[in-house]
Amino acid sequence: MAKPRRGDTVELVIDDLAFGGEGVGRASGYVVFVRGGIPGDRVRVRITETRARFGRAVIESVDVPSPDRVAAPCAYFGRCGGCRLQHVAYPAQLALKEKQVRDCLERLGEVTGFELRPILPAPEPYGYRNKMEFTVVAAPGGARLGLHEADRYDVVLDIERCLLQSDTMNALLAEVREQARGLSVYDPDSGQGLLRFVTLREGRRTREAMVNFVAAAPDVETLGPVAERLRARVPETASVVLNVNSKKASVAVGTEEHGLVGGDSITERLGGLIFHVSASSFFQTNTVQAERLFGVVEAACELAGSETVVDLYSGTGAISLLLARRCRRVWGVEVAPAAVADAVRNAQANGIDNCTFLSGEVRHVLPELVRQGVSAEVVVADPPRAGFHPKALGALADLGPARIVYVSCNPSTLARDVGDLARRGYRLEWVQPVDMFPQTPHIEAVARLRRAA
Ligand SMILES: C[S@@+](CC[C@H](N)C(=O)[O-])C[C@H]1O[C@@H](n2cnc3c(N)ncnc32)[C@H](O)[C@@H]1O
Structure with missing residues (x-):
């Protein structure tokens, strides 16, 4: 059989997993990367891209599932770029x-x-992350707060609950969403608007939570009362800060930081020591x-x-x-x-x-x-x-x-x-x-x- 063409439908057995989590199969020796395929699956796929040495395809049907295939528990799985292996049994x-x-x-x-x-x-295969970074985009009915769609840096999924973070962080996420509804959102095309990212952090051993608003301007007047309301509704909120990124670059890092509520860091305990962690510092997640x-x-x-x-x-x-x-x-x-x-x-x-x-x-x-x-x-x-x-x-x-x-x-x-x-x-x-x-x-x-x- 010749190398498949774009649009062809072929049957494959997935025999490996590539870095990044794509399944790898072969059509008459030609390597095809299949998002969502896992070793042991027999799948029918549609070829979406062909290059000299490999192609890409999407699954049309899983005809024989791998013995390691499990039901992914998250409603956003498959679209969200955050988790790619929820459908693979943990031992696999x-x-x-x-x-x-x-x-x-x-x-x-x-x-x-x-x-x-x-x-x-x-x-803890779920609920283990002590830090999550959410992107804020404008949407009809108010700000959308979430994670990027897989391989789509221009599309943000509105995430109401993320299974990788704790219940406290999910409660904070819900409150931030509620509070953000009335705020202006940064528009990368015009450079107008305020809110760009929200990062949540939590000391898992201390239960101290931090909210880091990344905004286009040092608008403490607007975000200060929002921070106070967050602390009133989620008592674990130990620190709320505002980092200012007024540049085009879409990164959740600011050039100046303003305190809104509490101190500029939270604490975490690890290995018998106490660690102060501020919004811009690396700490193992x-x-x-x-x-x-x-x-x-x-x-x-x-x-x-x-x-x-x-x-x-x-x-x-x-x-x-x-x-x-x-x-x-x-x-x-x-x-x-x-x-x-x-x-x-x-x-x-x-x-x-x-x-x-x-x-x-x-x-x-x-x-x-x-x-x-x-x-x-x-x-x-x-x-x-x-x-x-x-x-x-x-x-x-x-x-x-x-x-x-x-x-x-x-x-x-x-x-x-x-x-x-x-x-x-x-x-x-x-x-x-x-x-x-x-x-x-x-x-x-x-x-x-x-x-x-
Ligand atoms: C994976 S983290 C490790 C941090 C630390 N070992 C820990 O476990 O908490 C990598 C660190 O390297 C820092 N870093 C990145 N590039 C660097 C460079 N060229 N020189 C020094 N530090 C760098 C980052 O800011 C980050 O704090």
Whole structure:
């Protein structure tokens, strides 16, 4: 059979899951990505796109469902871009993620001979997120508050309840929607209007909730009373802030922050420590699994007490502060000034005085530390999805720690960087995937590397 054409209907068996959660099938050898297909499904699909080496298709009917197929509990599933794996039984989600970590390391990183440890499942496959970001758009009858449709950055679904967040956050979402009804909404075409995003955050152990309004102007007069009403209706509301983004870029990050109700941060407890988290700082979005992830990191560091540790991409200092109790000294490096300020405040709040947090990009700060003669037995690195910048990786090799503990939220860049470190004399010993994001295709893993003798 020839390569199918756009509009053709073909039958396929889905035999794999790609990154991003699309099913992968083959029509006479030609690779077809099928959204919503899962390994084991026999499906009838309509081809929507054809390229030289692969095509895309949508499901017309699932003729024989995979034994791992389950009914998705969320009303928005299939349209919402947030969760893509709700229709896959949780044990199968875990197995697929574990396989993707192995495939990436072996195929992209070309590393072998390491131990892949069984993925750590999440005890709460739903209701685990402590932070959600909702987009606000104008709609007939008032503001629409929700998440983007899958692959449609121009379409926002009005989400009344999200199963990934707690009941408190859903109550806050409902109240914010109610309050937002009378507010003006930013229009990206004209640049007029006020409200752009609403981010909700919650300390899962403290029950303190935060609402962050991202608006086009510092209109405290309008949003102040809204914030007061939110606090009156949802008593867990400990902080409401306004971040101003008056630029075209559609991002939920502001250039200035105004307090509306309560303080500028909420607190969370993790690993026996207390953390202040402000609106613009990174904090792990799954508190329960973050504690387990950090437990894996701590064990991987094998600290005896006398070591110097460098914590690259240190965020609000969670890893630095947890390790500070077990070593002589920690240097944290982080680009976001708000996160560095939180990390310093968190060290003080926990009575920890052996951590120094440096502000700046790793590719600039780490070479400077090396130039100053700083040495470290252990480096922990938890970069964003893009992984290491080549200059940052070069500086890491120059520092030459005995052990590197790499925490990754993207197996592809983990594989690339681990492959590079292997060529620079490091051996990948083991990898421990941790499921931080059930129902989504996102994968977190800790990799332990050791410098060859
Ligand atoms: C995945 S988070 C890890 C945070 C921290 N380890 C934790 O668990 O809370 C990545 C962090 O890297 C920071 N970051 C991103 N690019 C950076 C860069 N080039 N240099 C330093 N920090 C960076 C982000 O602001 C974010 O706080």
